[in-house]
Amino acid sequence: MLAAPTPDNDRERLAALREMLILDTPPEERFDKVVQFAAAEFDVPIALISLIDENRQWFKARVGLDACETGRDISFCGHAILQPDIFVIPNSREDERFADNPLVTGPPHVIFYAGVPLRMPNNYVIGTLCLIDHHPRATLDKTELAILGSLRDLLVEELSNPAEAPHE
Structure with a gap:
């Protein structure tokens, strides 16, 4: 298993992520809806x-x-955060970077992975929107890539504009 290298700008990237005050926050319906849609649209369990x-x-x-x-x-x-765009692993068991990864060999049995980096307006990548399947899959087609890219754009916009406090 090859651990992901650290981005050159990791210190600045982490500072930008911390400034967002989003880590360890409660679930939010607006983000839950995105992953629910993605799982259904791409027919993936995760x-x-x-x-x-x-x-x-x-x-x-x-x-x-x-x-x-x-x-x-x-x-x-x-x-995936090191990639300029969508990162796809059609079959992790056949990829030397991941074949012996505990997430592949045990639960949740990540076999197919597609992740799109969430590049914020300040140009720092804070994470990903990702799709996971327990079975190998072909790479994504042009339409699927476009949909995943659109979902990424929606998320970046949502993450860039924190939800307003409820009005009383």
Whole structure:
């Protein structure tokens, strides 16, 4: 298993993530709806909004997974945040970077992974929107890539504009 390298700008990226005050916050319907839609649209059992801090990936929203975080050292999303665009692993058991990863060999049995980096307006990537399946899949087609990109854009906009406090 190859742990994801640390981005060159990780110190600044982490500071930007902390300034957002989103880590370890309660679930929010607006994010839950995105992962619910993504899981249904792509017919995957797991969809996540994953935020990557120093030591972990924390799930702001999740469908199909009980865990609320995993170690950054074993995360697929740690690799995805280094990509300029969508990162797809059609079959992790056949990819030397992931074949012996505990997330592949044991629960949740990540075999197919597609993650799109959440690049904020300040140009820092704070995490991913990702899709996971327990079975190998072909890479995403042009339409699916466009849909995943649109969901990413929606999330970046939502993350850039914190929800207003409810009016009383």
